[in-house]
Amino acid sequence: MSWRKEQRRAERGYHHGNLKEALLQAALGLIAEKGAAGFTFADAARMAGVSPAAPYRHFRDRDELLSSIAQRGFEQFETVLAEAWDDGRPDTLTAFERVGKAYLAFAREEPAFYSAMFESGLPINVNPSLMAAGERAFAVIRAAAERLAALSPPGTPRPPALMIALHIWSMSHGVASLFARGDAARRKLPMSAEDLLEAEVLIYLRGLGFPTDKRPSAPAEQGDQKPAGLRAGPWGTAK
Incomplete structure (x- = not known):
């Protein structure tokens, strides 16, 4: 689930008092825009539409x-x-x-x-x-x-x-x-x-010497039914 969808729900929830979730989603938005080091506690409060002191109800600090x-x-x-x-x-x-x-x-x-x-x-x-x-x-x-x-x-x-x-x-x-x-x-x-x-x-x-040209055959592991090529995947021949 993307933070944008969660943020929209958090904003709706905040009107019913869900301040903590609103702050989390505000911070996620700031991270997406500026990076994890690019915002302050006050920025999160501002984006959530609350006073600079409000976040301290739920979080000790940034x-x-x-x-x-x-x-x-x-x-x-x-x-x-x-x-x-x-x-x-x-x-x-x-x-x-x-x-x-x-x-x-x-x-x-x-x-x-x-x-x-x-x-x-x-x-x-x-x-x-x-x-x-x-x-x-x-x-x-x-x-x-x-x-x-x-x-x-x-x-x-x-x-x-x-x-x-x-x-x-x-x-x-x-x-x-x-x-x-x-x-x-x-x-x-x-x-x-x-x-x-x-x-x-x-x-x-x-x-490492893994057999990358041919997948080991059963009974090397339960579930392999027959030899097959060791396929390349995102992790390399495996990921």
Whole structure:
């Protein structure tokens, strides 16, 4: 759900006393316009149509307001990634591809949330709820990496699944931040952001020795019915 639709509902709700939601949506609008560091507490109050003192009824300061937005963003992000992963159905690689597409789509469709989540400069350990929401979102990527690592032939040297998850997350975040958002670097690409990430992760997986020319056959994992090519997806041969 985009922040614009939520904002319209929040504005209607505020007339019935929903000040907290109105402030959250006002801040989201400002982030979309100016970035996570580009507005003040007073700006949020002004956009919500209330006095500069009103936000203190619900938020200690601007950082707490930003933290609430980032937490909501991570909660939505987790839902999007989990739906894309779908517990690895119908097979790990197909589901992995969907997660990559979902990552880039969220960054493109929810740039204000994405900015609050990753560009606000908030120390994540200050807010336990924000930290927990971020960990739950990352857990989806880690689960996908663990399933992917399990496809390796026995005895093949591999980094730990956590390291693979961090590497893939870093690649995805870089592509998303630079090329998959409305406020991206705007450098002209000879390919889509999805194709760029696909190539990047394909090279990474080949470097680790994953069989990128042929998908491992069953019974490597339950649900794979027959061998198939290891298809390239947004995460590279997998995303």
